Amino acid sequence: xxxxxxxxxxxxxxxxxVSLQAHHPLAGLYDLQNEVEVKGTLTKVIFTNPHxxxxxxxxxxxxxxxxxxxxxxxxNALAALGFGSGxxxxxxxxxxxxxxxxxxxxxxxxxxxxxxxxxxKKEVQIPVSTFSRPAF
Numbered sequence: 728x729x730x731x732x733x734x735x736x737x738x739x740x741x742x743x744x745v746s747l748q749a750h751h752p753l754a755g756l757y758d759l760q761n762e763v764e765v766k767g768t769l770t771k772v773i774f775t776n777p778h779x780x781x782x783x784x785x786x787x788x789x790x791x792x793x794x795x796x797x798x799x800x801x802x803n804a805l806a807a808l809g810f811g812s813g814x815x816x817x818x819x820x821x822x823x824x825x826x827x828x829x830x831x832x833x834x835x836x837x838x839x840x841x842x843x844x845x846x847x848k849k850e851v852q853i854p855v856s857t858f859s860r861p862a863f
Contacts, residue, residue: 757829757839765795765838769822774802774811781818781840783826797828799840800853808851822846 753759767785779802783795799805809817818824823846828838844850 753829753839756831756837758832759829761830762827762841763830763838764825764827765797766825767795767823769818769820769824770794771820772818774805776801776803779805779810781826783824785836793836795836795838797826797838797840804854808853810851817845817851818843 765783765785767783769781770784771780771782773780778798779800781797781799783797785793785795787793802811805811825844826838827841827843829841831837840853842850842852
């Protein structure tokens with residue numbers, strides 16, 4: 728009986744630790760002190776929860792093209808800003824965009840989106856409240 732109870736506690740602890748790691752703070756992945764700008768062509772838009780994603784093809788100074796994978800707020804938060812599917816969507820694949828991001832700490836072409844400037848020069852800010860920023 729005691730072995731079963733202990734086994735349940737161990738199992739519950741493992742399940743809890745996995746779900747806690749599933750939602751991670753941004754500070755562990757992105758440089759929240761350094762905002763950079765990437766310009767290019769939007770190649771993919773993925774509206775999902777808990778985080779949406781956008782892929783952008785960026786031509787470097789050397790002429791080589793790099794595919795950046797960018798994470799952003801949830802589909803629900805983006806819908807409130809006017810993003811999403813339907814006839815009035817703000818973004819589609821092939822659009823020229825300028826995106827301000829927090830770059831990945833690893834130096835890989837990854838980032839967390841802070842704002843998006845559309846081809847018509849309209850800038851859409853992703854509110855700070857949509858992600859967990861550490862207190863500095």
